[in-house]
Amino acid sequence: MPLSHPPDSWSAVPSPLRAPLESLLEPGERVRAWFVSDLDAAQRFGAALVVLTDRALVWVDPEPARLALPEVKALTLEDRGGLGVLTARGEHRPLSRWPYTVARAREAAAFVAAFDRGAEEGVFAGEEPSSEIPEAEAHEPPPRLGTLFRLLRFARGHLAHLLLGVVLTLASTGAGLIPPYLTWPLVDEILSPYQEQVRGVREAPGATGAAVDAQLAAVKVSSRGRFAPVPWYLLGMLGAALASWALGWAQGWVLARLSERISADLRNTAFEHLQKLSIDYFSTRRTGDLVSRISSDTDRITNFLSDTLTDFVTDVLMIVGAVAMMFTMDPVLALSTLCTFPAVAWLTFFTRGRLTHGFLHGYRAWGQMSNILSDAIPGIRVVKAFAQEGREVERFRAANAKIVELNDRVNRLWTFFWPMVALLNQLGLLVAWALGTWRVYEQQMTVGVLTAFLAYIARFYARLESMTRMAGSTQKAAASAQRIFDILDRAPSVPEPANPVQPGVLQGRITLRNVGFRYGNRRVLDDVSLEIQPGEMIGVVGPTGAGKSTLVNLVSRFYDVHEGAVLVDGTDIRAFPVTAYRKNIGMVLQDPFLFFGTIADNIAYGRPEATRAEIVAAAKAARAHDFILQLPEGYDSIVGERGQTLSGGERQRISIARALLVDPRLLILDEATSAIDPGTERQIQEALDNLVRGRTTIAIAHRLSTLRAANRILVLDRGRVAEVGTHDELLERRGLYHRLHEAQRRREEEEAAAAGRVGAEVAA
Amino acid sequence: MNPVRLWRDGQGLLGAEWGEGQRREGLVPVRCFPLSAAEGWISLGDREGREVLLLETLEGLEAAGRELLLGELSRREFMPVIQQVLEIHPEDADPSEWRVITDRGEARFTLPGEDNVRPVGRGGYVLSDSHGIRYRVLDLSKLDTHSRRLLSRFCP
Numbered sequence: 001m002p003l004s005h006p007p008d009s010w011s012a013v014p015s016p017l018r019a020p021l022e023s024l025l026e027p028g029e030r031v032r033a034w035f036v037s038d039l040d041a042a043q044r045f046g047a048a049l050v051v052l053t054d055r056a057l058v059w060v061d062p063e064p065a066r067l068a069l070p071e072v073k074a075l076t077l078e079d080r081g082g083l084g085v086l087t088a089r090g091e092h093r094p095l096s097r098w099p100y101t102v103a104r105a106r107e108a109a110a111f112v113a114a115f116d117r118g119a120e121e122g123v124f125a126g127e128e129p130s131s132e133i134p135e136a137e138a139h140e141p142p143p144r145l146g147t148l149f150r151l152l153r154f155a156r157g158h159l160a161h162l163l164l165g166v167v168l169t170l171a172s173t174g175a176g177l178i179p180p181y182l183t184w185p186l187v188d189e190i191l192s193p194y195q196e197q198v199r200g201v202r203e204a205p206g207a208t209g210a211a212v213d214a215q216l217a218a219v220k221v222s223s224r225g226r227f228a229p230v231p232w233y234l235l236g237m238l239g240a241a242l243a244s245w246a247l248g249w250a251q252g253w254v255l256a257r258l259s260e261r262i263s264a265d266l267r268n269t270a271f272e273h274l275q276k277l278s279i280d281y282f283s284t285r286r287t288g289d290l291v292s293r294i295s296s297d298t299d300r301i302t303n304f305l306s307d308t309l310t311d312f313v314t315d316v317l318m319i320v321g322a323v324a325m326m327f328t329m330d331p332v333l334a335l336s337t338l339c340t341f342p343a344v345a346w347l348t349f350f351t352r353g354r355l356t357h358g359f360l361h362g363y364r365a366w367g368q369m370s371n372i373l374s375d376a377i378p379g380i381r382v383v384k385a386f387a388q389e390g391r392e393v394e395r396f397r398a399a400n401a402k403i404v405e406l407n408d409r410v411n412r413l414w415t416f417f418w419p420m421v422a423l424l425n426q427l428g429l430l431v432a433w434a435l436g437t438w439r440v441y442e443q444q445m446t447v448g449v450l451t452a453f454l455a456y457i458a459r460f461y462a463r464l465e466s467m468t469r470m471a472g473s474t475q476k477a478a479a480s481a482q483r484i485f486d487i488l489d490r491a492p493s494v495p496e497p498a499n500p501v502q503p504g505v506l507q508g509r510i511t512l513r514n515v516g517f518r519y520g521n522r523r524v525l526d527d528v529s530l531e532i533q534p535g536e537m538i539g540v541v542g543p544t545g546a547g548k549s550t551l552v553n554l555v556s557r558f559y560d561v562h563e564g565a566v567l568v569d570g571t572d573i574r575a576f577p578v579t580a581y582r583k584n585i586g587m588v589l590q591d592p593f594l595f596f597g598t599i600a601d602n603i604a605y606g607r608p609e610a611t612r613a614e615i616v617a618a619a620k621a622a623r624a625h626d627f628i629l630q631l632p633e634g635y636d637s638i639v640g641e642r643g644q645t646l647s648g649g650e651r652q653r654i655s656i657a658r659a660l661l662v663d664p665r666l667l668i669l670d671e672a673t674s675a676i677d678p679g680t681e682r683q684i685q686e687a688l689d690n691l692v693r694g695r696t697t698i699a700i701a702h703r704l705s706t707l708r709a710a711n712r713i714l715v716l717d718r719g720r721v722a723e724v725g726t727h728d729e730l731l732e733r734r735g736l737y738h739r740l741h742e743a744q745r746r747r748e749e750e751e752a753a754a755a756g757r758v759g760a761e762v763a764a
Numbered sequence: 765m766n767p768v769r770l771w772r773d774g775q776g777l778l779g780a781e782w783g784e785g786q787r788r789e790g791l792v793p794v795r796c797f798p799l800s801a802a803e804g805w806i807s808l809g810d811r812e813g814r815e816v817l818l819l820e821t822l823e824g825l826e827a828a829g830r831e832l833l834l835g836e837l838s839r840r841e842f843m844p845v846i847q848q849v850l851e852i853h854p855e856d857a858d859p860s861e862w863r864v865i866t867d868r869g870e871a872r873f874t875l876p877g878e879d880n881v882r883p884v885g886r887g888g889y890v891l892s893d894s895h896g897i898r899y900r901v902l903d904l905s906k907l908d909t910h911s912r913r914l915l916s917r918f919c920p
Contacts (some may be wrong), residue, residue, distance in 0.1 A: 600797065610803060613820065629794045630813050632898075635798040638882060 017049040020060045029053045033114035035107055037100040050098055057088055067095055075115045077108055084108060104741060109563050114387060147481040152260045161732045165255045172247030173317040178240035180455035182233050188448030190230060194223050207673050225539055254563055259305030267298045270487050278494040279558040288370030293487060304477030308470050315463040319536035322460040329449050333439060337432035337457055340424045348468055351417045355475040357412030363479055367405050369399040413473055421468040425461035494578055501575040506584045508665040508696035509536040509569050516563030517550055524550045526719045537697040539707035542716035544662035548700045552668045555698060586664030590671035592655030596640035599628055602654055622657035623689040649684060656687045669699035704741055770829035778836060780808055780817055788816050793837050799884045844868040845900045849911035881918045889919050
């Protein structure tokens with residue numbers, strides 16, 4: 001064993017990769033770091049391992065190779081369009097390269113960092129560096145099998161309810177099995193012997209009319225005793241029927257209540273989980289599809305639980321009961337009449353999978369249609385402005401046609417399926433009649449047993465048929481359940497820390513330490529470092545796509561950094577519970593969203609317990625009080641969808657009041673003034689000045705003039721820090737900020753000149 | 765709360781004197797929370813809508829001033845309170861024609877749809893008709909059975 005102290009996780013490297021490498025190590029050589037790529041040297045998918053030891057870089061790809069460390073001057077990374085390359089460079093030329101896909105980019109960066117650390121220290125003798133990233137809670141994805149059974153988790157809170165339902169089901173099914181059982185003695189002990197006697201008299205040799213009549217009358221009188229129990233049998237049947245009715249009623253009611261509760265739980269859980277998912281989940285999903293999952297799919301599950309499942313359980317019990325009865329009466333006949341059962345079972349099994357598949361496709365198409373609705377309805381102004389009503393209708397038609405087509409496909413299979421089952425059941429009944437008649441003829445069976453038997457078998461097949469009809473709604477429910485568990489199984493990409501540090505009220509010192517981030521394979525931020533003092537206002541400027549919004553998204557923890565760390569008051573923000581941390585953040589966005597509700601509710605959104613005095617004070621500081629009082633219902637006016645229409649500047653001031661009311665330590669202004677007309681800009685600026693005071697602020701702005709209050713300005717360019725400094729310093733440096741500033745000044749002058757011309761023309 | 769003295773000024777608006785001798789005329793009163801807290805939170809502003817004085821409660825006013833203020837407010841407000849619903853036609857489709865008895869007499873109006881009814885506080889509702897006139901239901905449970913039955917579709 002060449003490794004003196006192998007780090008723990010080294011053993012986690014798959015042994016087919018690890019073993020050949022270990023054999024290459026020299027005695028006493030220690031593994032410092034390793035990188036498992038997902039591409040081989042020929043850039044084909046596979047696996048390749050590079051190991052950094054205290055003496056060399058070692059790898060097998062496909063031949064064993066070794067580069068002594070003094071030869072390696074640097075390890076570099078580059079990536080483009082999804083492909084990354086790790087290169088070991090010597091004094092004058094690259095020595096070796098290892099390709100990887102960006103999926104492994106973080107590991108590659110960590111590997112390079114380990115190399116650089118070693119190079120700085122000059123030795124490679126240190127221990128494996130401990131990970132500084134706070135550990136996140138693990139989320140095991142549950143298995144996909146038996147999606148419907150996973151609904152049981154929602155029944156847990158209603159166990160007593162469920163138990164009552166099951167007992168009632170059992171009892172009502174049992175009551176339903178009694179009547180046929182009572183027909184057996186009625187036929188065999190009363191009706192058949194009596195009929196024998198009557199036939200005996202009628203068919204007696206030499207019997208004449210009058211004598212036969214007299215004898216029949218005598219038989220009638222003598223059989224009175226035999227018929228005495230008949231009312232009891234009939235009463236028994238009536239009692240069973242009544243009991244079955246009452247129990248069935250109770251069972252239906254109990255189970256319907258239960259399923260209503262389970263599906264409400266399901267909806268709540270799904271929505272609650274949805275609220276916990278991070279922003280990037282929503283940026284890749286479409287609203288319509290999510291809405292249809294939480295509304296239609298849960299509804300389908302309720303229907304399944306309340307109707308289908310109840311019937312299904314009753315059917316299963318009834319079938320089991322009937323089969324048991326049949327076997328106790330005549331095992332041979334029972335066995336032979338059930339001969340078509342395997343065929344039905346196979347048919348059901350065969351169809352089931354295809355049905356689920358088909359229904360799932362149908363729902364996806366349904367989700368697509370909802371997406372068009374949720375696009376076209378909120379966007380109706382744009383649709384009309386560009387006169388694209390026809391196109392939207394066409395889009396909707398096409399989505400609808402897709403639904404019809406997919407459902408046709410399922411229905412074809414489905415409509416063939418259950419008449420087929422009905423036919424098989426008829427055949428089974430035929431077999432029972434044939435065999436039964438034969439056995440009565442062979443004197444192995446009485447007519448009474450056959451009558452009761454046929455009653456059971458008719459029940460059996462009726463239930464079987466009803467069960468197979470359920471296959472449809474069962475598979476629908478399974479498909480729906482899968483769509484809901486799709487949401488529930490999704491772990492938030494901003495995970496909660498395993499050992500949370502409570503942030504309490506933060507001071508507001510923000511440290512960006514070598515922050516890197518990528519969207520897919522596009523690198524958005526690269527090695528951004530900055531220290532922001534408590535109470536300082538930092539303006540962030542840069543060309544479009546420079547990573548400004550990403551930077552604030554990382555600070556607000558909408559996303560987690562891929563490299564480096566964001567620290568607040570010296571603690572990695574990944575160590576804080578997400579919501580407790582965000583309570584310290586206030587945010588004013590370019591296009592503020594107002595919820596459907598009163599203005600007072602909207603201002604108090606971040607602190608629903610705020611008093612009226614606090615709400616009014618926040619509105620005053622945000623310069624919103626006066627315009628709110630102009631509305632007919634003042635602070636009670638409804639805004640948001642279907643509500644009072646407010647201008648962009650008015651909505652912006654409400655959102656500033658909202659941020660003021662939570663009194664955040666960290667404040668993020670994302671283009672807060674860009675959509676505002678110059679008339680209200682002054683008021684917004686005053687409102688913002690009130691807001692910024694005493695808070696650590698990161699403000700993104702296109703219009704550089706809005707950053708006059710900023711202590712320092714961070715200039716980003718293609719994901720990197722181009723310049724940092726005060727407005728004056730940056731102008732003096734004559735760099736990117738200077739160019740942006742000049743460009744904007746020229747544009748404003750041109751606009752002013754144009755406005756002046758227009759003004760002159762109007763005056764003339 | 766410092767005492768506030770109110771009077772009617774020369775132009776028929778309000779004049780106010782408060783604090784240490786501060787004094788303004790030409791004031792217009794507005795309720796900040798006309799639905800959820802109508803009794804307090806009255807803002808006195810100038811004719812351009814800029815607030816001059818905000819009264820959180822009316823406790824600082826003497827009886828005459830209070831009467832003057834409430835009179836001035838009610839002159840500027842129109843929000844009839846529905847006391848009885850006589851008829852809604854049709855009962856299960858939109859829009860619907862309403863015939864109601866309010867504190868300002870019997871009224872007929874057209875309600876465009878369920879979206880024009882919003883709950884306010886406990887048991888209270890505000891209905892906006894097709895012209896934007898607002899009608900209030902103060903407490904649904906205090907209305908008679910017939911009215912409640914008619915309202916049940918709109919006031920769940």
